[in-house]
Amino acid sequence: DIQMTQSPYSLSASVGDRVTLTCRASQTIRNNLSWYQQKPGKVPRLLISGASSLQSGVPSRFSGSGSGTDFTLIISGLQPEDFATYYCQQSDTSPFTFGPGSKVDIK
Amino acid sequence: QVQLQQRGARPVKSSETLSLTCGVYGGSSSSFYLNWIRQPPGKGLEWIGEVSPAGSTDYNPSLRSRVTISRDTSKNVFSLKLMSVTAADTAVYYCSTRVTASGGFDPWGQGTPVTVSS
Numbered sequence: 001d002i003q004m005t006q007s008p009y010s011l012s013a014s015v016g017d018r019v020t021l022t023c024r025a026s027q028t029i030r031n032n033l034s035w036y037q038q039k040p041g042k043v044p045r046l047l048i049s050g051a052s053s054l055q056s057g058v059p060s061r062f063s064g065s066g067s068g069t070d071f072t073l074i075i076s077g078l079q080p081e082d083f084a085t086y087y088c089q090q091s092d093t094s095p096f097t098f099g100p101g102s103k104v105d106i107k
Numbered sequence: 108q109v110q111l112q113q114r115g116a117r118p119v120k121s122s123e124t125l126s127l128t129c130g131v132y133g134g135s136s137s138s139f140y141l142n143w144i145r146q147p148p149g150k151g152l153e154w155i156g157e158v159s160p161a162g163s164t165d166y167n168p169s170l171r172s173r174v175t176i177s178r179d180t181s182k183n184v185f186s187l188k189l190m191s192v193t194a195a196d197t198a199v200y201y202c203s204t205r206v207t208a209s210g211g212f213d214p215w216g217q218g219t220p221v222t223v224s225s
Contacts, residue, residue, distance in 0.1 A: 091205070098152040
């Protein structure tokens with residue numbers, strides 16, 4: 001199985017901050033990487049697929065980049081509604097695997 | 108816009124079979140990769156498996172011996188059966204779809220909490 005790791009595990013940030021989350025795959029997954037946002041008690045929401053394609057309705061302050069094994073999700077100008085856990089997920093090779101998540105909370 | 112609807116919470120006893128169904132609305136179930144994903148309390152997400160538009164299935168090896176995912180295109184629903192459950196199978200179970208073979212999961216059902224009791 002392809003192992004997905006994320007860093008940081010948790011971070012505290014303030015409204016307006018630029019936040020960078022990273023995701024690494026144990027082997028190349030080309031650009032078959034998605035990012036999800038999940039708030040407590042809520043359903044995960046797809047933010048980005050194909051490493052950098054923003055889903056319809058997702059604010060433009062979210063951006064994704066990377067290919068191969070290393071990927072980044074940037075939130076430019078953190079908003080109160082962005083405090084959540086963010087998961088990366090590879091869809092290159094079955095079984096499809098998720099990272100452990102990065103929790104962004106309020107400083 | 109495709110929407111997925113799951114039924115409410117249900118208890119399951121240890122060693123029994125968990126059965127869940129997901130309804131597909133606003134699109135044809137035969138057009139999508141139909142997936143099940145689960146999330147144990149306080150933990151991360153685990154992919155269970157999927158049925159493809161062609162009707163083939165793919166399962167997580169960690170669950171393959173116990174899981175069956177099927178679809179009924181006439182009713183536009185797909186189902187999950189997980190046999191011989193234990194407390195470790197306690198989780199919120201989500202249905203979801205993928206449009207392409209390498210795409211992300213979207214949309215998601217609202218989730219069904221499943222508690223396995225002894």
